[in-house]
Amino acid sequence: MIGLVASITFAITLGSVPIESAKVWKIALWHIPFLGDGVQPDWTKAEHTIIWDIRFPRVLLAVIVGAGLSVVGVAIQALVRNSLADPYILGVSSGASVGATLVILFGAFSLFGQFALSMGAFLGSFVSVVLIFTLSRIGGQNSTVRLLMSGIAISAVLSAVTSIIIFSAPNEHGIRSVLFWMSGSLAGAKWDYLTIPTAVVLLTMLILIAQFRSLNAMLLGEESARTLGVDTVRFRRLLFLLTALLTGVVVAISGAIGFVGLMMPHIVRVLVGSDHRRVLPVSALVGAIFLVWADVIARLVFAPEELPIGIITALCGGPFFIWLMLRSSYSFGGSGK
Amino acid sequence: MRIQAENISVTVDKKKTLLREVGLEVLDSEIVGLIGPNGSGKSTLLKSIYRVLKPEVGLITLDGEDVYQLSTAESAQRMAVVRQESSVEFDFTVREMVYMGRAPHKKLFQADTEEDERICAESLELVGMGDQEQRSFFTLSGGEKQRVMIARALAQQASFLVLDEPTNHLDVRYQLQIMDLVKRLRMTVLAALHDLNVAAMYCDRLYVMDSGKIVASGRTEDVLTSAMIRDVFGVEAEVTIHPRTGKKLIVYFSEMDLVQAIGRQGAVGS
Numbered sequence: 001m002i003g004l005v006a007s008i009t010f011a012i013t014l015g016s017v018p019i020e021s022a023k024v025w026k027i028a029l030w031h032i033p034f035l036g037d038g039v040q041p042d043w044t045k046a047e048h049t050i051i052w053d054i055r056f057p058r059v060l061l062a063v064i065v066g067a068g069l070s071v072v073g074v075a076i077q078a079l080v081r082n083s084l085a086d087p088y089i090l091g092v093s094s095g096a097s098v099g100a101t102l103v104i105l106f107g108a109f110s111l112f113g114q115f116a117l118s119m120g121a122f123l124g125s126f127v128s129v130v131l132i133f134t135l136s137r138i139g140g141q142n143s144t145v146r147l148l149m150s151g152i153a154i155s156a157v158l159s160a161v162t163s164i165i166i167f168s169a170p171n172e173h174g175i176r177s178v179l180f181w182m183s184g185s186l187a188g189a190k191w192d193y194l195t196i197p198t199a200v201v202l203l204t205m206l207i208l209i210a211q212f213r214s215l216n217a218m219l220l221g222e223e224s225a226r227t228l229g230v231d232t233v234r235f236r237r238l239l240f241l242l243t244a245l246l247t248g249v250v251v252a253i254s255g256a257i258g259f260v261g262l263m264m265p266h267i268v269r270v271l272v273g274s275d276h277r278r279v280l281p282v283s284a285l286v287g288a289i290f291l292v293w294a295d296v297i298a299r300l301v302f303a304p305e306e307l308p309i310g311i312i313t314a315l316c317g318g319p320f321f322i323w324l325m326l327r328s329s330y331s332f333g334g335s336g337k
Numbered sequence: 338m339r340i341q342a343e344n345i346s347v348t349v350d351k352k353k354t355l356l357r358e359v360g361l362e363v364l365d366s367e368i369v370g371l372i373g374p375n376g377s378g379k380s381t382l383l384k385s386i387y388r389v390l391k392p393e394v395g396l397i398t399l400d401g402e403d404v405y406q407l408s409t410a411e412s413a414q415r416m417a418v419v420r421q422e423s424s425v426e427f428d429f430t431v432r433e434m435v436y437m438g439r440a441p442h443k444k445l446f447q448a449d450t451e452e453d454e455r456i457c458a459e460s461l462e463l464v465g466m467g468d469q470e471q472r473s474f475f476t477l478s479g480g481e482k483q484r485v486m487i488a489r490a491l492a493q494q495a496s497f498l499v500l501d502e503p504t505n506h507l508d509v510r511y512q513l514q515i516m517d518l519v520k521r522l523r524m525t526v527l528a529a530l531h532d533l534n535v536a537a538m539y540c541d542r543l544y545v546m547d548s549g550k551i552v553a554s555g556r557t558e559d560v561l562t563s564a565m566i567r568d569v570f571g572v573e574a575e576v577t578i579h580p581r582t583g584k585k586l587i588v589y590f591s592e593m594d595l596v597q598a599i600g601r602q603g604a605v606g607s
Binding site: 217219231 | 445446493
């Protein structure tokens with residue numbers, strides 16, 4: 001927790017205009033009713049804009065997206081009982097890509113104004129989730145394998161649709177924007193964008209933590225979970241809807257940032273074991289810190305140019321993952337030694 | 338606890354019949370064994386009792402209540418299941434594993450209480466794993482894993498225990514250890530067993546299954562006969578009573594033994 005607060009503070013001070021960390025919290029405090037009354041503004045207007053309107057929402061967005069992706073990763077690995085599962089395995093991101101590409105290249109959903117991109121992405125993921133869920137239930141046997149297979153099939157089709165849209169794109173610049181979006185980015189964060197994702201991330205986390213016993217039992221397999229009193233059919237449906245909703249919301253606002261949702265659950269299990277009572281909150285925390293720093297790197301390395309944050313998460317995440325695999329006895333959910 | 342299964346039929350894909358009008362009964366504090374060759378329907382019958390495979394037809398009751406009318410949590414409070422050593426893909430500590438047995442008794446957001454702590458510690462003590470709480474489940478031997486599974490079932494505080502081939506893949510010492518443990522618990526037990534000598538040693542009554550039907554049932558000593566073993570398992574065997582245990586003892590003959598024996602008889606005769 002302290003690590004997270006420190007990371008937020010540091011991340012806000014870093015940038016083309018240097019800022020003292022004390023000022024960060026003074027400005028934040030100043031914005032809180034009553035509490036902020038005693039704070040004497042000693043900052044310039046420009047500093048206020050940079051800190052409060054630009055860097056604060058962006059760093060908080062990193063916190064929410066990082067926490068959200070990590071929590072979805074944990075939930076989805078329990079849902080499909082496969083350690084290679086990540087938030088995008090159920091095809092949510094491919095649906096979002098179709099929506100986002102349409103918005104960026106053809107200006108679809110313009111009635112939503114500044115929220116057009118997020119709405120387009122969210123609607124896209126919503127459609128793909130409904131398709132996958134319906135498909136996996138046809139024929140009664142609503143098994144995990146069917147869910148995965150439907151996810152893979154729908155993903156493939158929707159990725160192809162995205163490619164078709166890109167090929168028929170009217171301009172080169174748009175294509176660059178699409179590629180940027182697909183690798184994920186936190187650029188352009190505003191306070192207005194934070195409300196819904198924050199609410200969804202917090203709500204989902206609360207529901208999942210409340211269900212930690214059922215999540216633990218799910219890791220033993222569906223039949224064992226059932227004998228331990230979990231109504232697996234209903235629970236799996238709940239997990240699917242929660243993870244789809246959360247992924248949809250996160251992808252809508254930040255694009256498909258890879259690796260976080262796959263990596264964090266594993267790192268956290270090395271640290272605290274498999275019990276979801278600990279895995280869920282710790283994953284959220286570690287994921288948030290990781291993404292805050294990844295975004296700092298994305299902003300600074302080629303400043304004033306910005307890298308898509310997905311490139312950073314993969315570049316840092318990949319080697320770290322390999323190091324983890326080589327040094328520890330952690331089995332990544334394999335069948336033991 | 339008294340368990341009754343009546344007229345159970347299970348069909349998969351509308352064609353293959355796995356169980357045909359099967360019925361059985363387990364009385365309070367009885368250990369009842371279910372024996373039969375591979376594919377005879379033992380596991381299917383147990384699965385329909387522990388609610389993983391719902392039968393199309395038939396009624397299964399725990400103390401007169403239809404199990405399929407209970408919520409999954411309610412039935413888990415009454416019935417605990419130990420299956421063939423479950424393949425766990427994510428590592429848990431022994432303690433976490435046993436605490437999962439408390440899940441059916443817990444509500445949302447409810448924290449573990451001192452009572453849960455006591456029940457779990459006692460359960461681990463009973464299976465002789467009291468000092469291993471912090472060990473990783475992955476590092477346990479097959480016998481230890483199965484003992485932890487039984488501790489988890491005990492933590493469920495159910496009065497009916499279903500065992501699905503609990504001693505498969507275990508060395509003989511662990512087989513006996515696990516079954517001794519089950520016997521000492523004095524619970525109502527229904528166990529699918531593949532080793533007939535284990536069934537002979539521990540079961541009060543037996544049901545014999547073949548091709549999805551129950552073909553014989555009764556007291557263990559009455560059911561285990563060389564004729565039944567020949568008919569159901571297709572193996573020649575001699576069933577005697579061991580002088581020290583007073584229990585039935587089964588010795589199987591390989592076909593080569595039989596050929597040689599006939600050969601020797603022939604030699605003696607000439």
